[in-house]
Amino acid sequence: MPFDPETSVTDLARQLIGAAIIVRNTGGTIVETEAYSIKEPASHSFGGPRARNAAMFGPPGHAYVYRSYGIHMCLNVVGRRGEAVLIRALVPEIGIDTMIRRRGQINLQGLCSGPGRLGQALGLTQADDGKPFDGLEFKLEMPANPPQGIVSGPRIGISRATDLPWRFGIAGSPWLSRAF
C-alpha cells in the first residue's frame, strides 16, 4: 500500500500529483487527476456497487479500469470504499518507445495527456481492472516531497456535480490534457 488507505479522495487526488505510475515498464509522473466519490452523481460508484464498478468497492491501492465511450480504457487508483482517483495525464518518462508505438505518434507531446491517451499508451485492457499497485504489473511511487504549483478546478467531460472543483494538476505544465 503506497498511501494511507484512510485518505479522503480529494486529498488522495492532490497527493498523487507528482507520483510515478508504472504499468508493465511504461509510465511516468502524474500531473493531472480527478477525484470521484460515492456521494456525488458524476461518479461510477454513485448508487452503490454493481458489476462494472466492483473495483471501486474493492481494496484501496488497486486499479479501477473502465471503458470510456466504448473506445478508451481509463485508469483510476481506488481509495476508500466507493472512492477513486482518475489519472488524467502523465509526463512520459518510462518505456517511451513502447508508448509511442502503441499511440502511433512520433512526438512526446500529447502521448499521455488525457485519460484515453494515457490508457492507450500504457496498454491497458479490461483484464487490468482490479489489479493491485503492488510493484509487479502496476507500480505507484508517491513523491518524496509534494511538487509546487498544484491547483484545482472543475472536472472535465461530466454533466453532473459540475460545481465540485475536484480536478487537480500542476499549473502551467505542458503535459496537462487542458489548461486550468
Place this chain on the structure above:
DNA sequence: GTAGTGATCTTCT
C-alpha cells in the same frame, strides 16, 4: 482558432 461528427460498446431509462 472554434464547431461538428464518427468511432464503438456498456449501462441505464
Place this chain on the structure above:
DNA sequence: GAAGATCACTACG
C-alpha cells in the same frame, strides 16, 4: 433508444 469520467479528424473562419 440515449448517454457517457474521450479522441481524432474534418470543415470553416
